Amino acid sequence: MTTSPTLELRGIDKSFGPVHVLSSVDFTANAGEVTALVGDNGAGKTTLVKCIGGIHGVDAGELIFDGSPHVVHTPRDAALLGVEIVHQDLALCDNLDIVGNMFLGREQITRLGTVDENSMEKLAEQTLASLSVRTVRSVRQVVASLSGGQRQTVAIAKSVLWKSKVVILDEPTAALGVAQTEQVLDLVRQLAGQGVAVILVSHNMNDVMQVSDSIGVLFLGRMAAQVRREDVTQRQVVELITAGRSGDLGLSPEESSEVAV
Amino acid sequence: MSAQADEVVAQEEPAGRERVEGLAALGVYLRGYLARVRGGELGSIPALVGLVVITVVFAVVHSGFLSAYNIEALVIQAAPIIVMAMGLIFVLLLGEIDLSAGTTGGLCAAIMAVLMLRSGLSWWLALVIGLIAGVLIGLGMGWLRARFGIPSFVITLATFLAFQGITLILIGGQGSVNLPDNSPLIQLENGFVPIWLGWTLLAVVVAGYAAVKVNDAVGRRRAGLSRVPFTVIAAKVVVLALLGAAFTYEMGINRNLSTNAFFSNKAQGIPWVVVLLVILYVVWNFVLSRTRYGRHVYAVGGNEEASRRAGIIVSRIRISVFVVCSGMAAVSGMVAASLLQSVQSNAGAGNTLLLAVGAAVIGGTSLFGGHGRVIDAVLGGLVVAVIINGMSDLIQGANSAGYEWVVTGAVLLLAAGFDAVVRRGRAA
Numbered sequence: 001m002t003t004s005p006t007l008e009l010r011g012i013d014k015s016f017g018p019v020h021v022l023s024s025v026d027f028t029a030n031a032g033e034v035t036a037l038v039g040d041n042g043a044g045k046t047t048l049v050k051c052i053g054g055i056h057g058v059d060a061g062e063l064i065f066d067g068s069p070h071v072v073h074t075p076r077d078a079a080l081l082g083v084e085i086v087h088q089d090l091a092l093c094d095n096l097d098i099v100g101n102m103f104l105g106r107e108q109i110t111r112l113g114t115v116d117e118n119s120m121e122k123l124a125e126q127t128l129a130s131l132s133v134r135t136v137r138s139v140r141q142v143v144a145s146l147s148g149g150q151r152q153t154v155a156i157a158k159s160v161l162w163k164s165k166v167v168i169l170d171e172p173t174a175a176l177g178v179a180q181t182e183q184v185l186d187l188v189r190q191l192a193g194q195g196v197a198v199i200l201v202s203h204n205m206n207d208v209m210q211v212s213d214s215i216g217v218l219f220l221g222r223m224a225a226q227v228r229r230e231d232v233t234q235r236q237v238v239e240l241i242t243a244g245r246s247g248d249l250g251l252s253p254e255e256s257s258e259v260a261v
Numbered sequence: 262m263s264a265q266a267d268e269v270v271a272q273e274e275p276a277g278r279e280r281v282e283g284l285a286a287l288g289v290y291l292r293g294y295l296a297r298v299r300g301g302e303l304g305s306i307p308a309l310v311g312l313v314v315i316t317v318v319f320a321v322v323h324s325g326f327l328s329a330y331n332i333e334a335l336v337i338q339a340a341p342i343i344v345m346a347m348g349l350i351f352v353l354l355l356g357e358i359d360l361s362a363g364t365t366g367g368l369c370a371a372i373m374a375v376l377m378l379r380s381g382l383s384w385w386l387a388l389v390i391g392l393i394a395g396v397l398i399g400l401g402m403g404w405l406r407a408r409f410g411i412p413s414f415v416i417t418l419a420t421f422l423a424f425q426g427i428t429l430i431l432i433g434g435q436g437s438v439n440l441p442d443n444s445p446l447i448q449l450e451n452g453f454v455p456i457w458l459g460w461t462l463l464a465v466v467v468a469g470y471a472a473v474k475v476n477d478a479v480g481r482r483r484a485g486l487s488r489v490p491f492t493v494i495a496a497k498v499v500v501l502a503l504l505g506a507a508f509t510y511e512m513g514i515n516r517n518l519s520t521n522a523f524f525s526n527k528a529q530g531i532p533w534v535v536v537l538l539v540i541l542y543v544v545w546n547f548v549l550s551r552t553r554y555g556r557h558v559y560a561v562g563g564n565e566e567a568s569r570r571a572g573i574i575v576s577r578i579r580i581s582v583f584v585v586c587s588g589m590a591a592v593s594g595m596v597a598a599s600l601l602q603s604v605q606s607n608a609g610a611g612n613t614l615l616l617a618v619g620a621a622v623i624g625g626t627s628l629f630g631g632h633g634r635v636i637d638a639v640l641g642g643l644v645v646a647v648i649i650n651g652m653s654d655l656i657q658g659a660n661s662a663g664y665e666w667v668v669t670g671a672v673l674l675l676a677a678g679f680d681a682v683v684r685r686g687r688a689a
Contacts (some may be wrong), residue, residue: 075570076572087570089566090567091558091564091567091570092564092567093560093563093564093567093568093631094563094564094631095559095562095563095631095632096556096563099555100559100560101567102568104556104560104571104573105560105568105571105572105573106570106571106572107553107556109553113552114551114552115551115552115553115555115556118480118481118483118484118486119484121484121486122484122485122486138293144286153430158527169398221471
């Protein structure tokens with residue numbers, strides 16, 4: 001790729017008091033690609049995501065969006081840069097319909113000052129159609145009546161609607177069955193196909209190997225390696241996750257054992 | 262890779278989103294409606310069924326129940342309950358409670374009465390000050406809730422007691438303050454709209470309703486969206502017109518038994534308070550269903566965290582619902598004062614609040630937040646008034662009040678239990 005990546009992290013450090021959670025983490029996410037972020041529990045995935053989303057500030061390092069460095073202090077800063085996090089709990093209002101949820105906090109208003117239901121409904125339908133979503137019967141259904149996969153779909157479609165440049169999906173398939181997982185993974189590909197830089201945080205190796213273009217592996221707060229999906233086998237990724245290194249990939253033996261102590 | 266998943270998708274959604282017109286559209290609409298009902302979105306059905314059933318029962322048992330005299334009594338009894346319930350719905354939508362709405366209303370009415378009688382303020386100025394007092398009370402309680410996170414149950418239990426005390430102090434030892442006979446406020450519950458004006462207002466309401474519904478449908482069709490079939494709109498307009506006409510006609514009957522050749526003061530026409538109820542209903546229904554603010558009230562009631570992440574200032578919404586509730590409680594207190602033509606030292610105490618909460622819940626508003634509409638207050642308030650009115654005719658004798666309370670309590674329990682069961686159905 002000739003253009004610079006949509007999101008690039010350089011040397012991110014983050015501590016909570018004496019606990020060093022992230023140390024000099026580098027990470028890139030390209031537009032139109034799915035970049036997986038994997039790692040064992042406590043490796044720092046969530047912290048890294050929160051740093052990107054502006055929920056935590058970073059202690060050191062640079063966040064570079066579209067080639068220019070930015071300081072992200074609050075979630076609002078991140079949202080202005082086009083970063084959208086789809087949290088595991090999805091943050092949907094059960095009592096509102098799909099349209100209401102997709103436009104929550106950003107409702108369109110008619111000239112009379114009322115909520116412009118018609119144009120919002122049309123935009124919601126168009127967005128779902130652009131993602132080839134066929135599992136949702138009507139955008140006027142309340143979210144309470146939707147399945148887990150459909151809810152995930154709504155949450156992801158919301159980020160498309162708001163033209164996000166970076167969409168971070170936190171364990172999108174964790175609570176889903178086989179068929180629904182397939183649907184959501186298809187949707188993840190569709191999302192990347194629209195030119196979005198998708199960051200997929202996941203524990204599920206099958207999902208990661210199936211949809212991602214690039215894989216970043218965190219090991220105890222360090223970026224063990226960021227590799228192209230086609231260059232590695234599932235076994236190598238698992239080794240990177242559990243030991244921080246695999247053959248000549250990953251941290252040096254000294255580094256991995258040093259951090260592990 | 263996705264062949265299998267695609268099959269599942271195809272099974273889940275066989276038909277596309279093609280638009281249909283005419284009879285087919287009606288079928289689609291009705292099927293969609295039935296599906297929503299089966300899915301637990303019962304709307305006003307339980308309250309409507311309950312209202313019809315108990316009305317029929319009381320009408321059969323007691324022949325005078327549907328007389329013009331009794332219908333008027335029903336409406337003016339229901340009015341303060343309905344007004345208070347309209348305000349409570351805002352608080353209930355956030356899953357909060359305002360136990361002090363009754364005594365807030367009593368206190369505001371007492372402030373008004375005392376200003377009017379002892380300080381000699383004109384009635385409208387006293388009324389406005391009373392309403393402002395209600396708004397300030399709501400502001401204070403909402404602020405305490407939002408700023409310090411004290412549960413609303415505790416805050417409003419405290420104010421429930423305190424306001425009762427302040428009312429007692431204000432009214433003093435006399436036990437009650439009588440409003441002056443010539444006060445226009447008394448006309449609200451005891452005066453009647455001239456018959457010609459009643460019919461005109463009915464025509465305005467029906468025409469306005471029809472215009473709004475048709476405008477919505479036309480707008481949706483222009484936007485290329487599925488819309489409510491015109492047959493359904495026409496049916497709704499006709500039902501509204503028929504009910505309104507029946508009510509206006511019955512209220513046109515003279516209810517003053519002492520009218521004769523010498524005394525020509527007739528009691529006929531719709532009570533003025535009905536006009537107030539219609540205005541309040543239209544305003545609050547508009548706010549809840551058509552404004553961004555209303556959408557945010559529902560959102561915060563549905564998922565506070567999601568609302569916060571969406572950029573909604575949750576504390577502001579929380580304070581605002583207490584303001585609406587206390588303000589409406591003040592209006593309710595004045596309506597009650599108009600009904601009694603006086604303010605008692607125990608105004609708004611006792612079961613005033615519980616009847617209003619009962620009305621909201623019977624109407625279909627959830628105590629757990631997120632579900633409720635302004636129409637719930639109207640239907641539920643009518644149910645409560647019918648029960649009270651019917652029981653007082655049915656059970657005479659020394660313990661009649663006791664039986665009344667038992668039945669009202671049982672109905673409230675039934676409604677709250679229904680709410681909990683439906684909610685479990687929704688969650689599953």
